[in-house]
Amino acid sequence: MLRSAAAAVMATRRITQETFDAVVRENIEEFDMKESEALKEAIEQFESQGVDLSNIVKAVPKVSSEENTEDQTHEVLQALESIKTAVASSSASVLEDLRVFTQQCSLGFAQRYLAAQKEAYPVILACCQRAAGEKEALSVALAALSALTDGQPDLLDVEGREFLMGALTAHQTDAALSCLCIRVVRHCCVKHENNRQDLVKAGVLPLLTASITRHIHHPEVVKEACVTLRVMTFDDDVRVPFGHAHEHAKMIVLEHNGLKVIVEAAKAHPENAAVLSELCGTLSRLAVRNEFCQDIVDLGGLKFMITLLADSLDCPVSCRIRESFSIVSCEHKPISCCCDASVFQELVKQVLSALKAIAGNDDVKDAIVNAGGAELIVMAMNRHMSNAQVCEQGSAALCVIALRKPNNCKVIVECGGALAALQAMKTHPAEVNVQKQSCMLLRNLVARTRDFSQLILEMGAEALISQALAAHRDCGDVGRAALRDLGCQVELRELWTGKKGSLSR
Incomplete structure (x- = not known):
């Protein structure tokens, strides 16, 4: 130790x-x-x-000029020095220097960190402010600011925040500039609670939702604004005792009509997997209240999520579900044909995560099952069994759908949900989250009725749960609870009773 x-x-x-x-x-x-x-x-x-x-x-520092071969420094610092010189002399080369700087910062965090240590932020911000009235110059300067702040949200100061809000407001109708401004906002809010709160107070949320609506047919703007909205609901800054993630999510929904904005954007990009993935991920972050989950269904959110899962499966069941939902005909081009495997699997994972989130509402649980969602989740898990995150989110979604719902449990078992969860445990023995979510699902399937206990045990559940218990300490509680409710012999440890000893010596 x-x-x-x-x-x-x-x-x-x-x-x-x-x-x-x-x-x-x-x-x-x-x-x-x-x-x-x-x-x-x-x-x-x-x-x-x-x-x-x-x-x-x-990297080995390079000679910065032919005149002085002794002067060696890294290329990102050479680019920064060139920017300073060009700005001081009002040289037209400043745009090219900014592009080189952006390229160097994009190589990795180390380059960005070194530049920031050498006071790059005030230099780049000054370039942005000087270029406020020139579209090309502002675009180049914003790209440099975006690259510099990636992973370095502490750089943002009051002056920078005021500039960003002003630029977002002044260039609302320009898709490209809006996208760049929003990207800088996102970089400055990841793992930085104070920046999030300050920008929300400054009015960034309505600007983000308005950008999605105004540029709904520009996928990059929609995706960037959607991701930034999601970042506003994060609680990822370890430096603060608690954040305003929940409050921000409520503001996005109640004050800025965020659910409708996102669902409408999803309908505008039916075959863009990257955009749909981000939209589903953001919906899952906004489903923080019971009524919000129902609102997502009423707005058509469940319908488009079921569509996405159905389109990912080339089989009679998915076609039947699409037709019964009056979504699209069977001749509709599956989204899986429009993107590579990794993007497609990310989309499936985010859809499953969103279904899990809205299933927190008991009525929505039933709506998902009635729409054929349980069958589609199981089929998605089987199709992407090699992807641990899809298996994790699939088991988690089924787990929530089964909670306190015996009829839903029956549907899940009959369509192979228990078997899919056990297969996921076999396929990913080292993935603790897969093991935990599968154990929780198995427990929920039998917690209110023991009708499926013997069937699940015959599938080999006891051995797999025992292996998870032995391999992962975090599976202790959920694994033992699953074994207990399946009727297996399990040792329930009593850690401390308050007897036979004292806390003090």
């Missing part, structure tokens, strides 16, 4: 870029190594000491 703690402390050790570069230079000059060899040696040396190099540019 002590060794693990010491290793954890060592893993947090950091060095400066100057220290790293000095070691590389020493390897070249003192030990006569080639550049690639010197770089590799420096990396291995620091990593063996437990130093975190995630913020270090792992």
Whole structure:
């Protein structure tokens, strides 16, 4: 235990870029190594000491000018210096310098971090402010600001926030500029609760929903604004005791008609998997109240989610469900034909997550089952059994649909839901979330009726749950509860009774 703690402390050790570069230079000059060899040696040396190099540019500094061959620095800093020089002299080359800077920042977090350490933020923000009235210049400057702030939300200050709000307001009708402004907002809000709250107070939410409505046929704007709305509902900043995630979700729905905006946007992009994936993901974050779940159904959200799952399956059942729902004919081109496998699987995962979220409403549980949703979820799991996230979300969705609903449990078991969950446990033994969600589903299927216990046990449930218990500590409670409700012998540990001893010595 002590060794693990010491290793954890060592893993947090950091060095400066100057220290790293000095070691590389020493390897070249003192030990006569080639550049690639010197770089590799420096990396291995620091990593063996437990130093975190995630913020270090792992490259040999380049000569910045032919006149001064002694002056060596990294390319991102050369680009930053060129921007400063061009701005000071009002040179027309500033746009090209900004493009080079953006390209360098896009190479990785280390380049962005190094640039920020050398005061890049005020320089780039000044470029944005100077270019406010010129579309091309503003576009280039915003791209640079977006690249710099990616992963560095702490850079945003009051001046930057005021500029972003002003730019979003002034360029509402320009899809490209709106998209760039929104992307900067998103970068500045990920893992930064104060920025989220300040931007919400400044009025960013109506600007985001209005962007989706105004540019509904521009997929990039819709996707970017949708993701940014979702980020506003995150609670991912460990530096604050609690955030306003729930409050922001309610504001988006109640004050800015967010559910209708998102559902309408989904209808406008029936075959764009990337956009639909983000829209479903955002819907799942907004379903924070019982009535919101029902509102999503009433607005047609359940209908389009069932459509997406049905279109992902080329089989008679999916065609029957599409036709019975009066959605599209069987000749409709499946969305799975319009995108690559990874994008498609991400879409399926997000649809399942959204179904799980809205199934928090008991009436919606029944609506999903009546629409054939349970069958489609099971088929999606079977089709994408190799994808752990699809299996996890599929089991989670079925788990919520089955909760307190014996009739739904019957449908799930009859369409192969229990078997799919057990197959997911077999396929992904190392994925703790797959194991947990499958155990919870199996428990819910038998919690209010023991009719399916023997059938599920005959499928091999006891052995698989026991394996999950042995392999994953986090499966302890849900695994033992599943075994108990299946009628298996299980040891329920009583951790402390308050007897036979004292808390103090």
